[in-house]
Amino acid sequence: MRIERLGQDKIRIFLTFDDLSERGIQKEDMWQEIPKVHDLFTEMMDQAYKEVGFDATGPLAVEVIALPAQGMVVIVTRGKYDHHHPGFGSSYEDELPDEVYEMEVTLESSDTILYSFDDFEMLIEAAHVLNHMLVEAGRLYKYKGKWVLQVDSDPLEESKIQAIIAVLAEFGDAISVTSAVLEEYGNVVIADDAVGVICEHFKLQN
Incomplete structure (x- = not known):
């Protein structure tokens, strides 16, 4: 697993197929809502914080690109709090929760x-x-x-x-x-x- 900081709110993570197999994950599993994939994302965010100081608190846009040879590229972008976001009621406008961990995941494959x-x-x-x-x-x-x-x-x-x-x-x-x-x-x-x-x-x- 290699992590590279692309900007203040953006990182790129490179997962090899060995990284996936060591965790019992197949390439196709990344398209499914299963516990070990959630565990992998949690591990990635923990490592990103330790290595490059990326704080995953807040809404995250996660783009997963499967490559035929190399493994997978995961691009994580941290969003800003949106007071009009459907996840927040009006009562949250003055006091947002300390920790919001929501992800919008986009999956695509490359040839x-x-x-x-x-x-x-x-x-x-x-x-x-x-x-x-x-x-x-x-x-x-x-x-x-x-x-x-x-x-x-x-x-x-x-x-x-x-x-x-x-x-x-x-x-x-x-x-x-x-x-x-x-x-x-x-x-x-x-x-x-x-x-x-x-x-x-x-x-x-x-």
């Missing part, structure tokens, strides 16, 4: 596989292994000093997706950002067919 590489040589090696598995695939970003390869898993068969993830995991690291974050804060280096372009211009080092 995007994202892996980062510290070393461009490792990316070249990965691209040459992937080249025979993918046709005109991949988008390459530069983000926070790392090379990030994005592959859309939507048109691929499940067995091929797992093979691609195995290759990427051998050479790179799963990254806890979404495509939207990369699009906004990263720099596009190769917009299309990144795997093919890298293989065409960069040969393997002997």
Whole structure:
């Protein structure tokens, strides 16, 4: 579990599939109202308070994005008290409760596989292994000093997706950002067919 502060009222938590399995949670469980998922959210909020000082008191907007390879990205935004909120009666207008822990959860799934590489040589090696598995695939970003390869898993068969993830995991690291974050804060280096372009211009080092 990795926690990153995005702002005064916003954090991002990255859960790997190992984090989930250690707690007896399947990916599909995140879509259900079950006690162990509530326990996981409580644990995340406790850890967020300890690590980055994020106080989860008050209404929270929780966005859970399931990624095909990396695990899940959980974005938590702390809202402001709304005196007209249906949860508060008029008697609460002058004296709000000390602790309100309510969550509005949004769940979505992404078809995007994202892996980062510290070393461009490792990316070249990965691209040459992937080249025979993918046709005109991949988008390459530069983000926070790392090379990030994005592959859309939507048109691929499940067995091929797992093979691609195995290759990427051998050479790179799963990254806890979404495509939207990369699009906004990263720099596009190769917009299309990144795997093919890298293989065409960069040969393997002997």
